[in-house]
Amino acid sequence: MICEELSNLPEDQVILEEWVYQCFEGGNLSQLVEGEEVDQRQLERIIKVALWCILDEPSLRPSMKKVLLMLEGPVEIPIPPNPTSFLSAI
Template sequence: MDMESDGAEEKAILTDWAYDCYREGTLDALVEYDEEALDDRKKLERFVMIAIWCIQEDPSLRPTMRKVTQMLEEVVEVRVPPCPCPFTKTV
């Protein structure tokens, strides 16, 4: 997504766009030209899922830092995150 273009895309909300990329399986758009990230898609997906948990609008849904660390270290399973912005329209 070109964040500098004119029109509707210019008004896109980054969290919505990132969630849409996750949901649609287009994570490569999030890390464009980052070969290291693209080489390990499973790890990339896990990191994006953790990030989506951390940006939930409802603070009660956000994991503790301890839980985030456990997810990053693969001590606990990362569950599928809900939409971080339930009150905004996703693209």
């Protein structure tokens, strides 16, 4: 699954993961696509889904069916937990 593959990130990508979450949490998603015209609502949906998919704990990641539903819009996407909070808990 894509979500499972995304969780096996090298250390430099963990820093990227932290930055993306900080931008999400602070409401600064435009920093992630600087200079690009994007639909901010769709960008937020994509970022939320991505953050859910890269969680270290496989049981917390959504199924691909749920990912598709979240991306298409009919399913509300809950606020994802900070992906690095699991790293510090270990």
